Amino acid sequence: MLDNFQPIDDSVNSNTTLSQALLFMKEHRYWSETTFDSYQYDVKLFEAYLTSQGLKNTLENGQHLSIVNRWIVQQKENDVAYKTIMRRIAALSSLFAFYKDLGIVQTNAFKASSVPEEHVEPHSRTLELDDLKMVYGAVEGLKKEGIYIGVPIKLLLFTGFRNHAITKLKVENINWEEDLIVYNQKVRNSKNKVQVLPLPPKFME
Template structure:
């Protein structure tokens, strides 16, 4: 069987049987296309059973050395290929799993990057004062991200039907099409109402996407990324320092820092839509002031047991 035929079968399986979101399907499709393009570029056979682990290693080596892909990105590429070959082996499309023996690179567990409260307030002040053509849309988009912690893919997929201004909630379709209901922060409610009133009636039908690009089509994640970078620069914040995902980190971090009496990790997990509490535990780093107080109160040097 040819590689492309197997890819088509695999993607159909993910869509129909696994019920994966379009965003996830696009990710798998992109990664598999990269691998196929590598084989074509180097005049290699596209027959599925002709692919070897050596070719996979050369593919990964090229991505690391020439394309400068980071360990986390390489990790996702390997994960995609593993899922693909596991499916092909199970369906008897592949005789020998060429991903067996391919190891994932070690990933450094870095602390999440996030905006400080003054930096977030600086962004908000710019959004409030902006009078551009898409200022109302942008104000709602970025304040929604910063006050709900939703993913950018979840934001661009929102339709007006997911919004309920009667009880001030928004229904999010997360990873694996799992739904979660998020409360809207009081600051975004009047902004949403104002934005909604500025749109033509046919654009606010329940089936319509909430956020459109300059051509009137649903805003794509890449477009949202570009708009965010431009907004950061206009707000006087470094575009290279922060990404849309950092707004998600900012939400979780500041929620714990500023309201630790009312927020626990389980609540953060539910708000972010994490499957495992382990993923959420990365945010335990944020309460630095509490750690500092603990260290400062560790008065071992005043102990009578310690002598010069």
């Protein structure tokens, strides 16, 4: 068994591309395919940035704080959402933490970086119990007038979906046996994961 063993420094070194390094790391992680796809997407974005700066997309070039900070600034200038930037930083930080622990790189600039948080007021306040009672009362009132909007309104409340997400739902998104909605759109959500959302059985009826 040990005859085929190769030390990591024979497989990956500081001149290895980020994508190749991620593939090697995948062999030592219990990732789902969606998790790996998310990491790969973020790694390729950073690789594209390195290339645009005239640099090779290697572990060596990706570990410098000045380069990482410039990448963050560029994303902010391109109006990339704060949470999206933070997710990308977390993905790259995991990659470099892995290879720092193995002695392949010396630093993890992503862990040392930060993104100035946006101070944006929420679009609306959180609903209190009295607010929910008013919403249900309004739904029942409209029902008596022949206006049936209870299903979409309650679906919004139970799932936290926004209007655009509800308009994308199809019958095949509903798992009737398990009382679930499985929301898997081609457009990635903030965590790049399929959303599995349980619904109350009475609502499913």
